[in-house]
Amino acid sequence: MRHNHFVASRKHKLQVHPFTYKKPFSKTTTPLLIICSVFGSKTLASFTQLASGLEKTILRMILESFGLEKYMDELLDSTNNHLRAMKYGRPNTSEPTLGIPVHCDYTTMTLLCQLNEVQGLEILNKNGEWMNINPSPNSFVVMLGESFSIWLNGRLSSAYHRVMMKGNEDRYSIGLFAWPRGGYLVKVPKELVDDKNPMLFKPFVLEEFLKFHSPQIVQGATKSSLKAYCSV
Ligand SMILES: O=C(O)CCC(=O)C(=O)O
Numbered sequence: 001m002r003h004n005h006f007v008a009s010r011k012h013k014l015q016v017h018p019f020t021y022k023k024p025f026s027k028t029t030t031p032l033l034i035i036c037s038v039f040g041s042k043t044l045a046s047f048t049q050l051a052s053g054l055e056k057t058i059l060r061m062i063l064e065s066f067g068l069e070k071y072m073d074e075l076l077d078s079t080n081n082h083l084r085a086m087k088y089g090r091p092n093t094s095e096p097t098l099g100i101p102v103h104c105d106y107t108t109m110t111l112l113c114q115l116n117e118v119q120g121l122e123i124l125n126k127n128g129e130w131m132n133i134n135p136s137p138n139s140f141v142v143m144l145g146e147s148f149s150i151w152l153n154g155r156l157s158s159a160y161h162r163v164m165m166k167g168n169e170d171r172y173s174i175g176l177f178a179w180p181r182g183g184y185l186v187k188v189p190k191e192l193v194d195d196k197n198p199m200l201f202k203p204f205v206l207e208e209f210l211k212f213h214s215p216q217i218v219q220g221a222t223k224s225s226l227k228a229y230c231s232v
Pocket residue numbers: 086100105112121161162163173174175216
């Protein structure tokens with residue numbers, strides 16, 4: 001499946017990058033123009049602004065809950081936001097069909113918004129059951145990414161998720177993916193390490209890891225390769 005990829009700079013200027021997952025998960029491709037003409041580039045720009053504001057608020061809340069607010073500026077400065085609009089082609093069958101295979105995002109944080117009311121996002125809960133996520137219109141699904149989970153020394157986890165499609169309607173979603181900036185060393189802060197909480201992960205540069213791993217999707221993966229890569 002080909003996804004069109006809008007990259008939003010911190011000043012919310014939109015550039016467009018084609019983005020192709022390695023395996024063809026769906027027969028259809030997404031003409032970027034469909035998404036632009038349905039939602040409008042102004043809408044995308046204001047979406048980015050809103051979503052990155054929300055991302056900051058959530059980041060601050062998480063840092064405050066661990067007494068780590070002094071790291072807020074460093075984390076913001078070391079983050080790049082990518083906006084990506086996605087179309088999942090209708091499978092035209094009532095059999096659940098894979099839209100995106102199970103994975104965790106390697107991001108710091110991901111904000112997802114389903115653009116039409118076609119459901120499909122599923123999250124694996126702690127009991128190993130898949131839960132349908134049916135967000136109400138105009139709401140975001142917020143997912144902690146692996147990079148942040150590692151930075152937090154595993155205090156919070158990132159969720160495995162996938163997209164399953166059925167029926168005869170296409171699904172559109174849009175995501176704001178906050179990535180550690182190229183070259184930034186993701187390092188567990190000293191405040192999260194003590195006798196009871198040993199350091200679980202070595203510092204890592206995501207860019208280095210991504211030279212050898214697919215940027216996002218690992219089909220069938222249920223073990224994080226990023227965590228394995230940097231675990232102590
Ligand atoms: O489209 C969605 O709801 C999920 C997309 C997703 O998980 C991803 O692109 O990493």
